[in-house]
Amino acid sequence: MIAERIHSILDQLSEGVRLVAVSKYHPSEAIREAYTIGQRIFGESHAQELQRKHEELADLSDIEWHFIGHLQTNKVKYIAPYVNLIHSGDSPHLLAEINKQALKVGRIIPCLLQLHVAQEETKFGFTPDEAMRYLESGEWQSLKGVQLAGVMAMASNVDDEERIRNEFHQVHHFFDTVKQQFFADNAAFKEISMGMSDDWHIAIDESATLIRLGTCIFGERQY
Numbered sequence: 540m541i542a543e544r545i546h547s548i549l550d551q552l553s554e555g556v557r558l559v560a561v562s563k564y565h566p567s568e569a570i571r572e573a574y575t576i577g578q579r580i581f582g583e584s585h586a587q588e589l590q591r592k593h594e595e596l597a598d599l600s601d602i603e604w605h606f607i608g609h610l611q612t613n614k615v616k617y618i619a620p621y622v623n624l625i626h627s628g629d630s631p632h633l634l635a636e637i638n639k640q641a642l643k644v645g646r647i648i649p650c651l652l653q654l655h656v657a658q659e660e661t662k663f664g665f666t667p668d669e670a671m672r673y674l675e676s677g678e679w680q681s682l683k684g685v686q687l688a689g690v691m692a693m694a695s696n697v698d699d700e701e702r703i704r705n706e707f708h709q710v711h712h713f714f715d716t717v718k719q720q721f722f723a724d725n726a727a728f729k730e731i732s733m734g735m736s737d738d739w740h741i742a743i744d745e746s747a748t749l750i751r752l753g754t755c756i757f758g759e760r761q762y
């Protein structure tokens with residue numbers, strides 16, 4: 540089942556779009572099943588759960604762990620030794636802590652700037668204006684343990700396709716603007732992470748490079 544679903548998604552992806560299989564709340568055995576057919580990137584949103592799975596799946600040495608949920612600063616140290624990409628860089632304070640923990644373990648951790656474009660109030664992230672001011676401040680340039688690698692966002696959880704498209708469009712536009720202004724010579728700044736099970740086709744239309752799919756691969760989560 541997992542294998543068929545992944546194959547069917549991959550068949551619809553063009554070159555340059557990568558699938559993050561969001562395995563939160565699903566057992567390590569489900570990850571193994573996806574790994575067996577070649578899936579390598581997995582997304583988790585709780586530090587302790589990721590830590591446990593990282594240990595349980597230690598034999599899968601080329602697995603890529605992406606952290607996609609809100610990350611509390613006091614949890615950064617647990618995942619800093621091995622996490623491959625943190626999508627949810629949602630505040631200057633968190634990025635500074637990731638920098639500190641990365642340097643402690645001698646790493647440079649790729650991070651995305653999480654943008655808040657949805658209308659829900661509970662979502663974390665920089666508004667595009669805040670993110671622009673953060674980049675203009677130049678503060679990020681002194682974070683030698685953090686590699687800014689692009690942007691991430693979630694759209695509003697609504698059925699209104701035009702609204703979702705508009706939010707993804709804002710993200711794409713923001714990416715293009717800051718790419719040109721701050722990262723023109725920086726090939727590592729290249730990712731637009733957006734699109735979940737219900738809206739990934741729209742995200743791809745708006746140039747997503749990483750889509751984060753959970754339910755449509757692994758089924759409903761058991762909380």
Ligand SMILES: *Cc1c(COP(=O)(O)O)cnc(C)c1O
Nearest residue numbers: 561584607735736751752753754
């Ligand atoms: C859980 C989660 C996803 C996956 O959501 P689905 O609707 O199950 O595909 C994607 N992105 C983030 C940030 C998540 O927390």
